[in-house]
Amino acid sequence: DGGITQSPKYLFRKEGQNVTLSCEQNLNHDAMYWYRQDPGQGLRLIYYSQIVNDFQKGDIAEGYSVSREKKESFPLTVTSAQKNPTAFYLCASSIRDAPGEGYTFGSGTRLTVV
Amino acid sequence: GNSVTQMEGPVTLSEEAFLTINCTYTATGYPSLFWYVQYPGEGLQLLLKATKADDKGSNKGFEATYRKETTSFHLEKGSVQVSDSAVYFCALGASRAQKLVFGQGTRLTINP
Numbered sequence: 445d446g447g448i449t450q451s452p453k454y455l456f457r458k459e460g461q462n463v464t465l466s467c468e469q470n471l472n473h474d475a476m477y478w479y480r481q482d483p484g485q486g487l488r489l490i491y492y493s494q495i496v497n498d499f500q501k502g503d504i505a506e507g508y509s510v511s512r513e514k515k516e517s518f519p520l521t522v523t524s525a526q527k528n529p530t531a532f533y534l535c536a537s538s539i540r541d542a543p544g545e546g547y548t549f550g551s552g553t554r555l556t557v558v
Numbered sequence: 559g560n561s562v563t564q565m566e567g568p569v570t571l572s573e574e575a576f577l578t579i580n581c582t583y584t585a586t587g588y589p590s591l592f593w594y595v596q597y598p599g600e601g602l603q604l605l606l607k608a609t610k611a612d613d614k615g616s617n618k619g620f621e622a623t624y625r626k627e628t629t630s631f632h633l634e635k636g637s638v639q640v641s642d643s644a645v646y647f648c649a650l651g652a653s654r655a656q657k658l659v660f661g662q663g664t665r666l667t668i669n670p
Contacts, residue, residue: 450601477657484665485662485663486647486660486661486662486663487647487660487663489657492657534601534602536602538658543589543590543651543652543658544590544607544609544651545651546590546592546594546604546607546649546651546658547602547604547658548604549594549601549602549603550601551600551601552599552600552601554599
């Protein structure tokens with residue numbers, strides 16, 4: 445079955461370290477997205493990519509970086525410049541230019557700074 | 559721009575109660591509308607959708623009707639169960655837009 449896989453499920457980071465969250469999909473979707481979710485809050489868009497080798501900043505891109513070298517993969521790096529990185533991170537994918545199809549989400553990565 | 563406004567939570571109901579979670583939207587053209595559900599510690603799952611006016615999306619006993627005249631897509635269920643406890647997100651997808659627009663989410667708790 446096709447789907448979207450995020451790993452790891454739980455991640456602990458020491459202050460000052462960069463960490464990379466993995467997101468892989470086998471749905472043949474062109475578009476991929478990263479969201480941040482804080483406790484009791486909605487979704488905030490970090491970065492998105494509509495096509496390989498291209499990506500755009502979302503609403504809260506500062507302190508994060510991404511790459512899109514393969515269609516299947518859209519890793520997110522949380523850098524030491526992100527002052528408050530503890531949150532739940534969600535990756536999603538979609539068919540490009542098909543608003544009626546919606547998104548498929550991964551199961552999320554919970555990042556904690558220790 | 560496009561936007562989605564959801565009923566603020568949290569919402570607490572007893573088992574077998576009737577559920578309504580309100581969702582209204584602002585958009586140009588004819589957007590597609592979605593309800594997603596998020597169980598504790600998990601990602602979002604598509605619950606139902608509607609792609610044109612007067613369409614009714616339904617799944618797992620939940621229903622929502624796309625009402626263009628009132629720009630609404632309210633989520634309803636006739637008899638809720640404890641297992642329906644989750645956060646529900648209303649979302650809008652417009653043609654030629656690159657991203658879905660999500661509401662803030664409504665936390666639903668069902669007590670036995």
